[in-house]
Structures are given as structure tokens and as C-alpha cells.
Amino acid sequence: MNAPATFDSARPAREKLVVIGNGMAGCRAVEEILERDRERFDVVIFGAEPRVNYNRIMLSPVLAGEKTFDEIVLNTAEWYTENAIELIAGDPVDHIDRERKTVVSRSGRVEPYDKLLIATGSDPFIIPVPGRDLPGVVTFRDLDDVDKMLAAADLGGNAVVIGGGLLGLEAAHGLSLRGMNVTVIHLMPTLMERQLDEAAGWLLKQELERRGQTILTGADTEEIVGKDGHVDAVRLKDGREIPADIVVMAVGIRPATRLAKTGGLECERGILVDDHMVTSDPDVVAVGECVQHRGQCYGLVAPLWEMCRALADHLTERKLDGSGGYQGSVTSTKLKVSGIDVFSAGDFSGGGEGEDIVMRDAARGVYKRLVLKENRIVGAVLYGDTADGNWYFDLLRKEEDISDMREGLIFGQAFALGGGALADSNAAVAALSDDAEICGCNGVSKGKVVDTILAGACSLDAVRSQCKASASCGSCTGLVESLLALTLGDEVQAGASTMCKCTSFGHDDVRRLILEKELKAIPQVMQELHWTTPDGCASCRPALNYYLLCAWPGEYEDDQKSRFVNERLHANIQKDGTYSVVPRMWGGITNPRELRAIADVVEKFDARMVKVTGGQRLDIFGIRKEDLPAVWADLNAAGMVSGHAYGKSLRTVKTCVGSEWCRFGTQDSTGLGVKLEQMSWGSWMPHKFKMAVSGCPRNCAEATIKDFGVVCVDSGYELHIGGNGGIKVRATDLLCKVATEEEALETCAAFIQLYREDAHYLERTAPWLERKGLEWIKAQMFDGLDAVRQLAARFRHSQKFMQDDPWAKRAAGERRDLHSHLATVVPAGMEYA
Amino acid sequence: MMEATWLDLGPITQIEPGMAATLPVIGGDEIAVFHTMRGEFYALVNKCPHRQGPLSQGIVHGDSVTCPLHNWRISLKSGQVLGDDEGCVPTIPLKIDCGRIYLLRESVVGQKAA
Ligand SMILES: Cc1cc2nc3c(=O)[nH]c(=O)nc-3n(C[C@H](O)[C@H](O)[C@H](O)COP(=O)(O)OP(=O)(O)OC[C@H]3O[C@@H](n4cnc5c(N)ncnc54)[C@H](O)[C@@H]3O)c2cc1C
Ligand code: HEM
Ligand code: SF4
Ligand code: FES
Numbered sequence: 001m002n003a004p005a006t007f008d009s010a011r012p013a014r015e016k017l018v019v020i021g022n023g024m025a026g027c028r029a030v031e032e033i034l035e036r037d038r039e040r041f042d043v044v045i046f047g048a049e050p051r052v053n054y055n056r057i058m059l060s061p062v063l064a065g066e067k068t069f070d071e072i073v074l075n076t077a078e079w080y081t082e083n084a085i086e087l088i089a090g091d092p093v094d095h096i097d098r099e100r101k102t103v104v105s106r107s108g109r110v111e112p113y114d115k116l117l118i119a120t121g122s123d124p125f126i127i128p129v130p131g132r133d134l135p136g137v138v139t140f141r142d143l144d145d146v147d148k149m150l151a152a153a154d155l156g157g158n159a160v161v162i163g164g165g166l167l168g169l170e171a172a173h174g175l176s177l178r179g180m181n182v183t184v185i186h187l188m189p190t191l192m193e194r195q196l197d198e199a200a201g202w203l204l205k206q207e208l209e210r211r212g213q214t215i216l217t218g219a220d221t222e223e224i225v226g227k228d229g230h231v232d233a234v235r236l237k238d239g240r241e242i243p244a245d246i247v248v249m250a251v252g253i254r255p256a257t258r259l260a261k262t263g264g265l266e267c268e269r270g271i272l273v274d275d276h277m278v279t280s281d282p283d284v285v286a287v288g289e290c291v292q293h294r295g296q297c298y299g300l301v302a303p304l305w306e307m308c309r310a311l312a313d314h315l316t317e318r319k320l321d322g323s324g325g326y327q328g329s330v331t332s333t334k335l336k337v338s339g340i341d342v343f344s345a346g347d348f349s350g351g352g353e354g355e356d357i358v359m360r361d362a363a364r365g366v367y368k369r370l371v372l373k374e375n376r377i378v379g380a381v382l383y384g385d386t387a388d389g390n391w392y393f394d395l396l397r398k399e400e401d402i403s404d405m406r407e408g409l410i411f412g413q414a415f416a417l418g419g420g421a422l423a424d425s426n427a428a429v430a431a432l433s434d435d436a437e438i439c440g441c442n443g444v445s446k447g448k449v450v451d452t453i454l455a456g457a458c459s460l461d462a463v464r465s466q467c468k469a470s471a472s473c474g475s476c477t478g479l480v481e482s483l484l485a486l487t488l489g490d491e492v493q494a495g496a497s498t499m500c501k502c503t504s505f506g507h508d509d510v511r512r513l514i515l516e517k518e519l520k521a522i523p524q525v526m527q528e529l530h531w532t533t534p535d536g537c538a539s540c541r542p543a544l545n546y547y548l549l550c551a552w553p554g555e556y557e558d559d560q561k562s563r564f565v566n567e568r569l570h571a572n573i574q575k576d577g578t579y580s581v582v583p584r585m586w587g588g589i590t591n592p593r594e595l596r597a598i599a600d601v602v603e604k605f606d607a608r609m610v611k612v613t614g615g616q617r618l619d620i621f622g623i624r625k626e627d628l629p630a631v632w633a634d635l636n637a638a639g640m641v642s643g644h645a646y647g648k649s650l651r652t653v654k655t656c657v658g659s660e661w662c663r664f665g666t667q668d669s670t671g672l673g674v675k676l677e678q679m680s681w682g683s684w685m686p687h688k689f690k691m692a693v694s695g696c697p698r699n700c701a702e703a704t705i706k707d708f709g710v711v712c713v714d715s716g717y718e719l720h721i722g723g724n725g726g727i728k729v730r731a732t733d734l735l736c737k738v739a740t741e742e743e744a745l746e747t748c749a750a751f752i753q754l755y756r757e758d759a760h761y762l763e764r765t766a767p768w769l770e771r772k773g774l775e776w777i778k779a780q781m782f783d784g785l786d787a788v789r790q791l792a793a794r795f796r797h798s799q800k801f802m803q804d805d806p807w808a809k810r811a812a813g814e815r816r817d818l819h820s821h822l823a824t825v826v827p828a829g830m831e832y833a
Numbered sequence: 834m835m836e837a838t839w840l841d842l843g844p845i846t847q848i849e850p851g852m853a854a855t856l857p858v859i860g861g862d863e864i865a866v867f868h869t870m871r872g873e874f875y876a877l878v879n880k881c882p883h884r885q886g887p888l889s890q891g892i893v894h895g896d897s898v899t900c901p902l903h904n905w906r907i908s909l910k911s912g913q914v915l916g917d918d919e920g921c922v923p924t925i926p927l928k929i930d931c932g933r934i935y936l937l938r939e940s941v942v943g944q945k946a947a
Pocket of ligand 3: 656657658659662663664665666669694695696697698699700701
């Protein structure tokens with residue numbers, strides 16, 4: 001070194017540095033200090049753990065049996081001796097006395113300091129449920145915790161991990177490799193929701209389940225149940241009980257600030273420090289997870305290294321990297337579960353002003369998403385292929401302008417930097433040989449696609465239907481579009497419109513593929529069909545929710561957040577934000593009890609108006625969302641159920657009085673209307689669906705402007721389809737004539753099911769009929785011998801799961817969150833205003 | 834002090850991702866607190882700049898919400914109306930601490946003066 005000779009001998013005495021916390025940050029800080037000035041301090045380190053410093057993040061591989069403790073030690077006993085550091089292990093500091101400048105340990109040892117370094121890390125957060133103190137409930141923070149888990153694993157049995165974040169999943173992975181039967185309980189619907197988006201979280205869940213773990217998302221722990229003084233099970237709020245021989249609590253961490261707080265240092269979430277890691281006392285510094293810097297607390301190691309450098313620069317007054325102190329860190333995370341590659345960095349809440357680039361490769365189980373803002377990467381989530389994680393992270397941290405390589409960015413470093421030719425996607429495709437495979441799903445080569453185009457397929461749809469390229473998962477859509485452009489230039493025809501801007505597929509394709517590929521969840525459809533957005537938009541989410549509901553009755557769980565407000569709240573939103581409530585009146589018939597209940601509701605909840613609707617029932621206006629469950633409870637009590645006036649579903653069945661009363665009546669139109677309504681209420685449809693039954697051709701119930709209308713005649717029933725009122729009135733077409741009421745009901749069920757299975761979401765029967773043609777509909781229903789019966793049977797099967805009054809469930813307390821406020825704010829002083 | 838500056842709304846688990854909850858303010862505008870599918874929280878005045886639609890009841894996607902009344906799209910981050918329409922919804926500073934939601938008190942109660 002070319003430093004001038006030191007004046008060590010002239011120094012009266014070395015300063016005394018006391019470190020609290022023999023962990024990753026504490027020891028690293030000491031190393032950085034020694035590197036700058038070996039002579040400045042006498043160092044004493046207190047550690048609560050009875051051992052030397054080790055690499056905490058490697059506890060996961062130790063648990064999984066991939067590493068031993070010796071392999072993860074960072075500072076050996078020799079290191080402490082060689083550097084004349086006194087390690088007081090297994091004796092935590094209990095108290096800081098800043099007045100006297102001493103610390104006091106649990107065993108009573110008093111140690112004076114000139115400079116004090118606090119590096120106490122974090123404490124695991126324990127959720128305050130009954131049973132949390134039972135033997136067998138452990139956290140995952142240090143080696144002792146790992147030893148406890150290993151001891152439990154030796155006995156085998158059931159492990160429950162509470163918390164599906166990074167730590168929880170690593171614990172679950174280790175315990176599962178050690179032979180335990182593992183269940184992960186996660187409060188949120190998405191695993192690792194702080195690092196992953198819905199799409200990546202879903203893929204991760206699938207993979208862990210494939211490996212034999214049970215993953216319960218949206219699961220809230222109510223109690224840890226003990227038996228004979230040891231943990232025995234975990235009970236969830238929904239009543240489920242999961243047997244447990246060990247429970248690992250991994251729900252999060254909290255900066256360990258107790259010492260600092262009782263010592264009178266300023267703390268918020270963590271110990272407050274400035275850019276030189278100095279606390280509110282100039283002689284006390286702090287680093288690691290226990291600090292809060294510029295409002296930020298960290299739970300990862302990367303920021304510690306930077307903090308320790310800034311700290312050492314300050315304490316030794318020597319700047320090795322010449323930085324102006326600690327500036328805060330951008331972090332990235334990786335899940336350490338062997339065989340599963342997950343990477344996440346930055347801010348990828350996406351949408352809004354940010355711009356997403358999404359790439360999905362269902363065959364390889366890959367999902368990649370970059371979030372760009374002003375030509376810079378601001379966030380990244382990678383699942384299944386994380387090779388480029390570090391490169392993206394680097395671009396992100398350096399805020400590099402990526403406009404030059406934008407086209408190829410999502411394909412990774414090799415591709416994006418591969419040069420000019422590749423950056424233009426058309427040029428890249430032109431460069432492919434004729435036998436290069438374009439569509440992996442259906443094995444279609446470039447030559448074949450080009451031939452198909454030359455033979456007259458001028459649109460994406462035509463290529464899909466004629467040679468199957470891009471017809472399965474859609475991941476090669478871009479390539480096929482390039483080939484169309486290269487082959488035809490301007491003559492490419494826009495195909496049938498796609499469902500929305502998130503996908504290259506139209507509604508029909510999506511519906512077909514949901515069945516073919518047995519897709520049963522929204523994130524799964526988005527992954528398998530290569531959605532270009534992370535979680536869809538307000539037009540595709542409700543459509544997918546309906547398609548899945550229709551395809552998998554009884555299996556698919558309705559996704560409330562993909563529903564329009566009216567269907568979410570089972571009432572119609574009005575322009576002032578209040579709701580209207582329409583109870584069902586079967587076939588338009590009511591009675592004094594129902595009328596009284598309605599009248600009572602109107603008065604009790606101050607409804608501003610009651611109106612007789614065009615659908616022959618009563619609409620109560622001006623109900624507030626928080627009153628809805630109570631309104632429904634009152635209506636339920638009088639025997640009324642939801643009228644679905646708010647839904648893409650069966651609305652009303654309008655009837656006339658028919659042969660019961662009318663002198664012209666030919667059949668019991670009222671009775672048939674009631675039966676039709678009872679058969680079909682509650683079913684979700686592509687759009688709203690209205691019916692009517694008139695007792696004779698005078699047609700008082702206006703059956704010929706309904707989606708399904710019945711006109712009774714002497715010899716039976718004329719069944720009409722595809723009518724509606726509204727802006728563009730359309731009269732129905734005659735579908736057929738039947739002799740009996742049973743046949744009328746059966747045909748109606750079949751027609752509804754055909755509409756449910758074929759129409760696009762938000763397409764009413766009238767435009768659907770005009771698009772497909774009356775003849776097509778007749779062919780579907782009457783050409784096959786048994787088609788009507790089969791369609792009707794599918795409808796009835798699906799109805800088994802649908803005819804469950806949503807109002808009754810809500811009135812009984814289901815989804816209370818949707819109807820209540822978080823709180824009400826009354827500003828101070830308002831009371832007197 | 835945290836208690837004075839920040840208003841504690843309780844645990845984050847009250848709002849499912851992809852949903853929003855409401856906070857009426859006596860003498861001010863109701864506030865909507867959103868939880869995105871990605872796990873982030875935002876607070877905005879619960880009033881669409883178009884015709885006062887309750888944004889809390891819209892469909893949340895990415896970090897925007899689509900108004901339930903006429904489908905305007907609003908950025909949860911900036912309150913800015915996205916796409917071809919124009920306008921802006923006031924946002925309320927929000928922070929999450931130890932699993933609880935906090936709103937900046939002065940922005941909640943000071944709305945009227947602003
Ligand atoms: C299982 C596991 C896996 C992880 N994986 C990753 C990962 O993959 N990537 C990543 O970036 N981060 C990971 N982390 C986080 C990382 O380990 C921490 O960010 C890092 O250890 C923080 O360092 P620290 O020095 O602040 O705290 P610690 O390393 O926890 O050190 C604090 C030390 O202080 C001691 N102490 C506390 N109070 C006192 C007292 N009063 N007296 C004396 N001693 C005291 C504690 O016993 C502890 O030994 C993981 C953590 C765990 C538990
Ligand atoms: C958001 C928009 C709409 C709302 C909230 C709404 C609401 C309603 C309600 C509550 C009823 C009473 C029906 C019942 O008793 O169940 C009704 C009836 C009716 N609506 Fe709408 N409607 C809307 C849009 C439309 C549109 C777009 C059309 C035209 C396609 C339409 C055509 C009709 C007709 C024709 C009736 C009378 C039905 C009958 O006589 O049976 N409505 N509407
Ligand atoms: S449709 Fe015929 S049966 Fe029905 S009320 Fe009118 S006239 Fe009478
Ligand atoms: S009020 Fe929100 S879009 Fe009209």
C-alpha cells in the first residue's frame with residue numbers, strides 16, 4: 001500500500017466498536033471496516049445464536065438436504081481469532097444504555113462502547129391465533145429452527161406451512177423432500193403475491209401440486225389445534241381442519257427494533273438511519289434488515305452489502321468506492337426450489353402507464369413478462385426460464401434505454417443483441433428455411449404455411465383452418481402473421497375479430513380450445529392460449545369466466561373479480577351508485593305475502609321508487625350496497641329469490657292469463673310460463689335472456705319479441721326464437737311446433753343450451769341467430785336423432801349447480817366484504833359542525 | 834407519530850386481490866381502496882371523472898380499473914383516465930405496514946378544503 005506511515009503507536013487507545021448481532025450484516029460490516037482500517041477498532045460481537053456467522057439464505061438447502069451446516073459457514077472460529085475479534089455467542093444483548101455508552105447482556109455482562117453497531121436482523125412474524133405457542137409450532141429463521149424441522153421430519157407425518165411466500169415455499173420444499181406430507185396455507189389467492197403476478201403464481205401452484213404438495217390459497221387460519229400438549233392440526237376459518245405434526249409459521253418478518261426502541265433511538269417500522277447508516281444517535285449505527293432507510297425496509301441480502309460499504313466508509317472515514325453514502329437498493333428475488341425457476345424484479349404492477357411485453361410458451365411452461373416505461377425496463381417476472389433474469393435486472397438498475405432492441409427483448413439477451421437482421425421480425429422469418437417448423441403443436445413447416453397462403457388463405461383464420469398452423473396454442477401467431485405479410489404484402493385480410501386485444505384468438509376458437517385442452521381456470525386459459533397481457537382486461541375476463549362456467553358445470557369455481565358489478569352484487573347499479581332490487585315473480589304471478597314483504601322493504605330501507613317493470617315484476621329502487629343483504633333476507637323470508645334482473649342470465653318469463661281466465665285462451669300459458677321459469681332460472685348465459693308465453697295468437701305477452709317465445713294454439717305450442725325489443729326491434733323466427741307442454745319445455749331447454757354453448761359472450765340470441773342462420777340452428781337441434789334430448793340433458797345437468805339463490809347466500813353472510821365499508825371517517829371537529 | 838399522520842384501516846386481508854373496498858368520509862368524498870391482482874394497494878376518490886361512477890365496483894386489471902357505468906379506464910397509480918377519454922381522479926397516499934393499510938390522514942380529511 002502507498003498509504004503514509006500510520007500513527008498507530010501514537011494513538012492513545014483504539015476505539016471500541018461493539019456489534020449487536022452476529023449475522024450476515026453485522027459480520028459483513030466488520031469485514032468492510034477491517035478492509036479499510038485494521039487498526040482503528042477493538043471489536044466485540046454479541047450474537048444471540050450460540051455459533052459463528054453463517055449464510056442464512058442457505059438454510060433452505062440445508063433443510064432440503066442439499067448442503068450441510070459446515071458448508072454454509074461464512075466466518076469460521078479462526079476468522080474471529082485472527083482478527084482479534086471477541087465473539088460473545090449465545091448471550092444476547094438485553095439493554096443499551098446510551099447515557100453511559102454501555103450495553104448489558106442477558107448474563108449480566110456490561111460492555112462499554114465508543115461506537116455501537118446494531119445488526120439485529122428481523123424477527124419472524126407470528127400470527128396471533130390460538131395455539132401459536134404450542135410445541136411443534138416453529139418459525140424459519142435460524143439453524144435451531146431447521147434442527148426442529150429436521151427432528152420432526154425424522155418422524156414423518158404431516159407438515160403444515162402457513163405462508164406461501166418465498167420462505168414458506170422453501171420450507172415446504174425442504175420438508176417435502178424429507179418425506180413429509182406437506183400442505184401450504186396461503187391467505188392470498190396467489191402464491192408469492194409480492195413477487196409474482198397472477199399468471200406466474202398460478203404456474204408455480206400447478207407445479208408444486210404436481211410434486212405432491214397441497215396448496216390451499218385464500219385460506220385463513222383460525223386456530224392451531226393441540227392434543228396432549230403438542231400441535232395436532234390447523235383449523236381454517238372455513239372450518240376445514242388439516243392434520244399437522246409440525247406447523248411452520250412463515251408469514252413474514254418484522255425488523256428487530258426492540259433493543260433500539262428501549263434504548264431511545266428513533267424507530268418507525270425499522271431503526272431510522274441516514275445515508276451513512278447513522279441512527280438518531282451519532283455514536284450508534286445500524287445495518288441490515290433491522291433498519292429503515294428513506295422509508296424502506298429490506299428483507300433480502302443484496303442491500304446489506306451496499307449498506308455495509310457505506311457504513312464502513314463513514315466509520316473509518318475512508319471511501320473505497322468513493323460513493324456518497326447508501327442510496328437505497330433495487331432488489332430482485334429468486335425462489336430457491338430446485339427445478340423451479342422463478343425470478344422477479346422491480347415494479348411489475350403493469351397496466352396503466354407502464355407497457356407490458358408478455359411471452360408465453362405453454363409447451364415449455366414458460367411465462368415471461370417485462371414492464372416498460374419510457375423505453376426502460378421497470379419490472380420483470382420470469383417463470384420457467386430465468387436465464388435472462390440477471391440481464392433484465394441489470395438493464396433495469398441501470399435504467400438503460402432499450403428502444404433499439406425492443407422487438408427481441410423478451411426473447412432474451414442472445415436474441416435481442418443478435419443484430420439488425422433479427423431485430424426485424426419479418427426479416428428473421430424470411431431468413432428461416434422452408435422446412436423450419438413454425439407451429440410446434442401441429443408440426444407445420446414454413447413451406448407448408450407459405451403454400452397454404454399461396455393457395456388462397458389470405459387471413460390468419462384461413463391459415464389456421466386450412467393447415468392448422470397457430471390453431472392450437474397460438475404461440476406462433478406472430479410468425480404466421482409475418483409469413484402472411486411476406487407472402488401477400490398488402491393483400492392480407494384481417495381475420496374474424498379477436499376476443500379482445502389480449503389475444504389473437506376469436507371467441508369460437510377460445511371456446512373450442514377450452515374444451516379440447518380441458519382448460520379449467522382463467523390463468524390457465526391465458527397461459528395455454530398465450531394471452532399477451534398478464535391478467536386480461538375488462539372484456540376478456542368476464543367472457544372467459546362465462547365460457548369456463550358453461551364448459552365445466554359444477555367443476556369451475558365462479559371468479560367474482562371477473563364479473564361486472566351487477567353480477568357481483570346481484571343487483572342493478574343505478575346512475576347515482578345505489579342499486580335496484582328485483583325479486584323473482586314466477587310467470588308474473590304474485591300474492592299478498594310477497595307484496596307485503598316488498599312494501600315493508602320499501603319503507604324500511606327508504607327506497608325512493610317502486611316500479612312495475614316491462615317483465616311483469618316489481619323493481620325496488622335506491623338501495624345502498626350495504627343494505628342489500630338485509631333487503632334480501634327480508635325478501636327471502638317471504639319466499640322470494642333473486643330475479644337476476646342484473647345478470648347475463650334468465651331474466652323474466654312474461655305470461656298472459658291464458659285458458660285459466662281468458663275467453664280466447666287455448667292452453668294454460670301462465671302455468672307453462674311458471675314451469676319455464678322454474679326450469680331455467682339461475683342459469684348464466686352469454687347475454688340476458690327473456691321469455692314469454694301467450695295463450696293464443698293475439699299474443700298479449702308479446703312472445704314474438706323474446707329470446708324464446710311460446711304462442712299457444714289449439715293443437716299445441718308454437719316455439720319462436722331470436723326476438724328482442726330494445727333499440728333495434730327484431731321479431732322472432734318460428735323454430736318448430738310441438739304438441740305437448742313437456743315437448744315445449746324440452747325444446748326450450750335444448751335451445752337455451754345451444755345458445756349457451758355456441759354464442760359469443762355478450763351476443764344476444766337475435767344477432768347470434770342472424771350470424772349462424774335459422775337453418776343452422778334447426779340442423780343442430782333436429783338433424784341428429786337425439787340432439788334435443790342431449791342438449792336438454794346438458795342444460796339440466798348444469799342447472800343442478802346454478803339454481804342456488806345467490807341472495808340467500810349473501811343474506812346468510814357470504815362475501816360480506818362486498819357489501820360493507822372498510823370504516824367511516826368522521827373528521828375531528830365534524831361533530832360540532 | 835404514525836397514529837397522527839396515518840389513518841389505520843385495518844388488515845390488508847379485508848380486500849381480496851382484484852377487488853376494492855370503500856371508505857365513506859363524512860363531509861368529503863367516499864374513498865375506494867383497491868387491491869390489484871399483483872398485490873398492490875391504491876386509494877382513490879371513489880368517483881369516476883365521467884359521471885361519478887363508483888370506481889370501487891369496476892373490474893380491476895393490471896393497475897387500472899374499468900368504471901362500471903360506461904367503461905372508462907382509470908390508472909390506479911396516477912388517477913389519470915387512460916385511452917381516448919380525459920380526466921383525473923384524486924389519489925390518496927397509502928402505505929402498507931405490518932400487514933395493515935394506512936391512508937395519509939390529511940389527504941382523507943382535507944379533501945374538502947383542497
Ligand atoms: C431460510 C431463509 C432463506 C433466505 N433466502 C434468501 C435469499 O434467497 N435471498 C436473499 O436475498 N435473502 C434471503 N433471506 C434473507 C436473508 O437471510 C437476510 O436478508 C439476511 O440474513 C439479513 O441479515 P441481517 O444481518 O440483517 O440479519 P440476520 O442475518 O438475521 O442477523 C441478525 C443476527 O442478530 C442476532 N440478534 C438479534 N437480536 C440480538 C441481540 N439482542 N443480541 C445479540 N444478537 C442478536 C440474531 O440472532 C441473528 O443471528 C433468507 C432468509 C431465511 C431465513
Ligand atoms: C345497463 C343497461 C340496462 C339495464 C340496467 C336494464 C334494466 C332493465 C330492467 C331492470 C328491466 C326490467 C326487467 C325485469 O323485470 O327483469 C328491463 C326491461 C327491459 N329492457 Fe332493459 N336494461 C338495460 C339495457 C337494455 C338494452 C340494451 C335493451 C335492448 C336490447 C333493453 C331492453 C329491455 C326491454 C325490451 C325490457 C322489457 C322486458 C319485457 O317486457 O319483458 N334493456 N331492463
Ligand atoms: S294472448 Fe290470447 S289467451 Fe293470452 S290473454 Fe291475450 S287473448 Fe287471452
Ligand atoms: S361514470 Fe365512469 S365511465 Fe361514465
